[in-house]
Amino acid sequence: MSTLLLNADMQPVSILPLSIVDWQEAIRYLVLDKIEVVEWHDDWIVHSANWQTRVPAVVMLKDYQKPKHTMRMSKRNIFLRDEYLCQYCGTAVTDQSATLDHVLPVSKGGKTTWENSTTACKPCNYRKAAHVGKFKPKLTPYKPHFWDLAEKRKKRGFHYQHPSWATYLE
Numbered sequence: 001m002s003t004l005l006l007n008a009d010m011q012p013v014s015i016l017p018l019s020i021v022d023w024q025e026a027i028r029y030l031v032l033d034k035i036e037v038v039e040w041h042d043d044w045i046v047h048s049a050n051w052q053t054r055v056p057a058v059v060m061l062k063d064y065q066k067p068k069h070t071m072r073m074s075k076r077n078i079f080l081r082d083e084y085l086c087q088y089c090g091t092a093v094t095d096q097s098a099t100l101d102h103v104l105p106v107s108k109g110g111k112t113t114w115e116n117s118t119t120a121c122k123p124c125n126y127r128k129a130a131h132v133g134k135f136k137p138k139l140t141p142y143k144p145h146f147w148d149l150a151e152k153r154k155k156r157g158f159h160y161q162h163p164s165w166a167t168y169l170e
């Protein structure tokens, strides 16, 4: 479990990936007086030899941080762009079952870029490796706009680690 980090305007500091911090970091910010606690985890108390504290579920930065509207070229962001569908057979995939496929294979000089990376299920990735050139992804890979990708991320939904997160993530 962890803590949702909100900006001074009550919006998450980032969505791609979601701004969450572990409890140690949340406590550290609290000690440094950088945050206000918005919600606490109900039955989660951490102890050391000299102190104990409840762990925040949602915190808000006291100083507004200019949000970074940038996204990394990452496997997860490629899967998100392709809406977790294998671009060869259309099967729905997950972070576990999806593979990142280089449209032009690395062995042929293909690069790991937005424009050369697509989502493939494992069987398609395997089949494609043996038949270079015969397989074309349904969607030509492209670099998405930040807001498009952020919208897709929101649509997929987040795993709430505290019920109050819904308030800030819907």
Ligand SMILES: [Zn+2]
Residues within 6 Å of the ligand: 086, 087, 088, 089, 090, 091, 120, 121, 122, 123, 124, 125
């Ligand atoms: Zn497939």
